[in-house]
Amino acid sequence: MDLENYLNRIVYSGDLKPNRATLENLFAAQLRMVAFENIDQQLGVPVSFDPSDVFEKVVLQQRGGWCFELNTLFSWVLQEIGFEVAYLAGYVGLEKPSPDQAPDHMLLKVECDEQLLVDVGFGGAMSAPVPLKPIKVSQQPYDITLAAQNEGYIQYSESAGGREAGYWFALDCVEPRVFQPASTKLQTDPNSPFLRTLTAQKRYTNRHVVLRGRVLTTFDTVGTREETLSTPKELADCLKYDFGLNVPAIAEVWSKIMKRHGELFAG
Incomplete structure (x- = not known):
């Protein structure tokens, strides 16, 4: 694993001092160049979040990945530069997780002047780190909210174009191994959304492009537009x-x- 190769991958030649500007610039560069995607899961290729495997796939093969891969890679990068980084466990969905629910989303806490939520692996709505406290911020075209809930949970939600998504998380730091059960289940359970539906997502400055199956959706400040792909070539292109x-x-x-x-669209 080599930091220079990573920086070339995300086309970044800026400052590498461990400060807020560097963090925000690296965050934006990775989102711009590295897509959230589940192509390997669709093709039946096992997905690992061992850092060396992620580096090989995302940096050397110029692919994307899901949260376990993308936040693992970004955590390694930030630590190489000198940031203080910890893993947090998330639970995808708008409803509060049950006490026995296993975490299914990896996110990061970064100490940089203040505690920041850093997540390059939820698909790309978040375009910059968010202060880790109850807050509402506009990151066009999304409104992002962190809301304190009972029993120590924080609820993250994002909304644009009349659509809302999010997850719950706690501030207790965890080891990466806690995500292995979810990684295995999401790759083997026939009902896993990562097996059932192809997805790719990419975040640009004020635009978010989302592919789910055949449907390509663009969210921006103008509104929401959809296009349905008709052939395998259109999909590959x-x-x-x-x-x-x-x-x-x-x-x-x-x-x-x-x-x-x-x-999904019968009738």
Whole structure:
């Protein structure tokens, strides 16, 4: 693992002092160049979040990944530069997690003048670190809210175009191994959304592009626009040009993507 290779991957040549400006610039650069995606899960390729495996995939193979990969990589980068970083455990969904629920989302806490929520692995709504306290911020086209809840939880929510998503988390620091059960389940459970539906997401300055199956959605300050892809070539081209993912093998699962589209949009 080599920091210079990573910086080349995200096309970053700025300052590397462990300060707020560096953190924000690296955050934006990774989001701009590295997509959130689950192509390997669709192709039946096992996904690891061992740092060396993530570096090989995301940096050397110029791919993207999901939260366990993208936040693992970003944590390593920040620590190499000199930031104080800790892993936090998240629970995806708008409802409070049950006491026995296993965490299924990895996020980061970074000490930099103040405690910051840093998450480059939830798909790209967050375009900059957010102060780790009850707060509402505008990161166009999204409104992002952190709300303190009972029993020590904080609820993260993001909304744009009439759609809302989010997760719950606590401030207790955890070791990466706590995410292994969720990583395994999300790759093996037939009902896992990461197996059932192809997704790719990428965040630009004021624009968020989301692919789910055949449907490409763009969120920006103008509004929300959708396009439905019609052929395997259109899908491969979309991944290549909208998300920077050159994976021709995705055409092999076009029939699966078509079937899932029919299930979601029947009638």
